[in-house]
Amino acid sequence: MKVKLEDVAKRAEVSPTTVSRVLNNRGYISEQTRKKVEKAIEELNYYPNDIARSLFKKRTNFIGLVLPTINNPFFSELALYIENICSDLGYKVILCNSLMQIDKEKAYARMLIGHQVDGIIVCTYNRGVEAYKNPKLPIVAIDHYLSPTIPVVGSDNYAGGRMAVQHLIDQGCRSIIHINGPIELETPTQMRRKAYEDLIDNPITYELINLFDEEYTAVSIRQILKKHPETDGIFASDDLIAATCLKVANELNIQVPDQLKIVGYDGTETVLRLLPQLTTIKQPIQEIAKTSVSKLMNLIENPDCDEALETFLPIELVINETT
Amino acid sequence: MKVKLEDVAKRAEVSPTTVSRVLNNRGYISEQTRKKVEKAIEELNYYPNDIARSLFKKRTNFIGLVLPTINNPFFSELALYIENICSDLGYKVILCNSLMQIDKEKAYARMLIGHQVDGIIVCTYNRGVEAYKNPKLPIVAIDHYLSPTIPVVGSDNYAGGRMAVQHLIDQGCRSIIHINGPIELETPTQMRRKAYEDLIDNPITYELINLFDEEYTAVSIRQILKKHPETDGIFASDDLIAATCLKVANELNIQVPDQLKIVGYDGTETVLRLLPQLTTIKQPIQEIAKTSVSKLMNLIENPDCDEALETFLPIELVINETT
DNA sequence: GTGAAAGCGCTAACAT
DNA sequence: ATGTTAGCGCTTTCAC
Numbered sequence: 001m002k003v004k005l006e007d008v009a010k011r012a013e014v015s016p017t018t019v020s021r022v023l024n025n026r027g028y029i030s031e032q033t034r035k036k037v038e039k040a041i042e043e044l045n046y047y048p049n050d051i052a053r054s055l056f057k058k059r060t061n062f063i064g065l066v067l068p069t070i071n072n073p074f075f076s077e078l079a080l081y082i083e084n085i086c087s088d089l090g091y092k093v094i095l096c097n098s099l100m101q102i103d104k105e106k107a108y109a110r111m112l113i114g115h116q117v118d119g120i121i122v123c124t125y126n127r128g129v130e131a132y133k134n135p136k137l138p139i140v141a142i143d144h145y146l147s148p149t150i151p152v153v154g155s156d157n158y159a160g161g162r163m164a165v166q167h168l169i170d171q172g173c174r175s176i177i178h179i180n181g182p183i184e185l186e187t188p189t190q191m192r193r194k195a196y197e198d199l200i201d202n203p204i205t206y207e208l209i210n211l212f213d214e215e216y217t218a219v220s221i222r223q224i225l226k227k228h229p230e231t232d233g234i235f236a237s238d239d240l241i242a243a244t245c246l247k248v249a250n251e252l253n254i255q256v257p258d259q260l261k262i263v264g265y266d267g268t269e270t271v272l273r274l275l276p277q278l279t280t281i282k283q284p285i286q287e288i289a290k291t292s293v294s295k296l297m298n299l300i301e302n303p304d305c306d307e308a309l310e311t312f313l314p315i316e317l318v319i320n321e322t323t
Numbered sequence: 324m325k326v327k328l329e330d331v332a333k334r335a336e337v338s339p340t341t342v343s344r345v346l347n348n349r350g351y352i353s354e355q356t357r358k359k360v361e362k363a364i365e366e367l368n369y370y371p372n373d374i375a376r377s378l379f380k381k382r383t384n385f386i387g388l389v390l391p392t393i394n395n396p397f398f399s400e401l402a403l404y405i406e407n408i409c410s411d412l413g414y415k416v417i418l419c420n421s422l423m424q425i426d427k428e429k430a431y432a433r434m435l436i437g438h439q440v441d442g443i444i445v446c447t448y449n450r451g452v453e454a455y456k457n458p459k460l461p462i463v464a465i466d467h468y469l470s471p472t473i474p475v476v477g478s479d480n481y482a483g484g485r486m487a488v489q490h491l492i493d494q495g496c497r498s499i500i501h502i503n504g505p506i507e508l509e510t511p512t513q514m515r516r517k518a519y520e521d522l523i524d525n526p527i528t529y530e531l532i533n534l535f536d537e538e539y540t541a542v543s544i545r546q547i548l549k550k551h552p553e554t555d556g557i558f559a560s561d562d563l564i565a566a567t568c569l570k571v572a573n574e575l576n577i578q579v580p581d582q583l584k585i586v587g588y589d590g591t592e593t594v595l596r597l598l599p600q601l602t603t604i605k606q607p608i609q610e611i612a613k614t615s616v617s618k619l620m621n622l623i624e625n626p627d628c629d630e631a632l633e634t635f636l637p638i639e640l641v642i643n644e645t646t
Numbered sequence: 647g648t649g650a651a652a653g654c655g656c657t658a659a660c661a662t
Numbered sequence: 663a664t665g666t667t668a669g670c671g672c673t674t675t676c677a678c
């Protein structure tokens with residue numbers, strides 16, 4: 001059997017309450033009693049049971065982190081920062097990879113609620129998860145709209161889009177195309193597309209239905225480049241798409257940046273390390289993490305506080321050899 | 324207040340026991356009663372409280388996943404698979420980024436034990452975390468030795484190292500150097516180094532003290548290449564190091580693969596997508612995840628079962644343009 | 647086939 | 663400054 005508070009109490013010859021007091025630094029305890037209790041804890045190698053504590057306190061110090069897949073440089077960098085900040089604040093993070101499947105996401109939502117998480121940070125694109133509609137549950141979304149009352153945090157997608165496209169124009173591109181994810185997703189990242197379309201006279205935007213399948217992405221880009229041989233600039237809505245553009249251009253013997261210039265979006269550490277040639281719009285991932293967590297904590301501490309519904313953080317153009 | 328089992332019972336006009344029976348499909352319930360209860364659950368939008376359940380059952384269905392940083396293609400791919408498999412088995416994953424700091428890791432261990440996790444998968448390099456010594460707690464390690472009794476899962480590092488070096492030799496390299504992490508880490512990945520040293524007459528092995536600092540890595544590699552201008556082959560112990568080698572070679576106008584050939588290790592999806600030129604040893608990450616989880620589940624179900632202490636899964640050479 | 651009652655390990659009134 | 667007691671929400675013997 002695991003050693004429990006009662007065992008510590010017996011060994012220290014005090015009541016369970018006293019042990020609890022020592023554990024939580026609450027109320028008055030004489031120095032002597034505290035010593036005795038600490039000694040017993042040490043000797044018995046006692047670890048307080050957080051499950052019992054949570055049951056009583058109705059607070060678990062758990063938060064759920066729901067994302068499409070952690071195996072993606074943007075989400076893994078985000079997750080690192082989020083987890084780190086939470087850990088410093090005494091919160092634990094439950095990782096959920098929805099794989100863009102609505103059923104999985106619903107199951108995760110049920111699980112998180114059942115486990116009494118104190119809040120959820122959601123970075124997925126699935127709408128229609130009823131559980132998120134529960135107004136009692138603190139939720140913050142990153143880069144997409146879940147419901148009218150859930151705060152959204154992200155980068156300034158419109159400014160980022162403009163910056164990317166303007167840079168291509170400044171570099172002399174005349175035929176710029178844009179490659180993005182599914183247009184029906186209700187995410188502020190659609191503003192990247194909007195910026196492109198606002199800046200270009202005859203916009204040519206392509207949608208990749210499945211953002212996480214590289215082979216499909218490569219095939220699509222090959223077709224696009226063959227259909228539009230005049231293309232001399234691509235604004236890709238994320239760095240992975242940009243990387244595939246670069247790869248396909250290499251295969252087709254299109255010289256980058258001489259014949260074709262490419263700008264991506266995200267600017268994660270991983271991408272900048274593996275593909276240092278890539279020009280991209282760098283998101284303030286650490287700031288996004290900080291802001292999301294602090295909003296969530298606010299919502300948890302103060303359920304009916306008014307958090308700003310949308311927060312867009314500044315981006316930065318990182319110029320490298322693909323432009 | 325949250326709706327609880329008792330509320331459901333009242334509404335369905337049955338006892339709490341009966342509701343519990345319906346919830347858990349245990350014992351005999353008449354079809355009619357079940358219907359009533361299910362209706363009440365539906366109407367009240369009831370979610371069973373897993374915390375209370377766990378307290379009673381002494382099983383939380385939580386596992387801890389401790390890694391240096393999720394913001395790394397190898398660990399994020401591993402984490403994706405591990406989380407997915409666990410989720411299918413009804414287990415939830417608590418993410419812990421130790422950042423290679425022993426204090427953080429100790430704090431995580433305490434936290435995980437306090438939270439009554441059913442088991443832990445550890446992929447970090449820190450020894451001396453006392454909490455892991457608790458023989459009652461099921462633990463599986465990936466790619467390093469934690470204690471004599473904790474099973475280790477990884478790729479066949481020796482075979483992988485041989486394959487990488489032999490490939491360089493076959494491609495005509497005469498001056499092959501090896502770049503690896505700190506030599507004092509007690510991990511089976513040291514076998515990559517051993518394979519290199521077994522195959523090469525005058526081995527030149529460099530240690531990078533901090534594997535997660537790119538700037539330091541780049542500076543070190545620059546020095547190494549300047550000191551050994553005759554180098555025509557590099558076996559890097561992971562793909563991120565290999566990527567930095569490639570970058571530095573580009574800066575120094577060393578032609579890859581003509582003047583210098585590079586082989587990495589890991590072969591993650593992310594690296595192969597962002598840096599498709601890289602020749603590398605591909606680890607069976609999904610198999611590593613499956614094996615680790617299944618060993619852990621075994622240990623959980625059957626605390627004194629004899630799991631094989633070391634499992635090394637087969638690797639594969641992926642030849643691309645850097646060799 | 648269903649219910650009453652005890653208890654999982656902890657905390658917080660309330661008493662002393 | 664310390665102890666007694668009830669109860670967090672659930673499950674499970676043990677009755678009926």
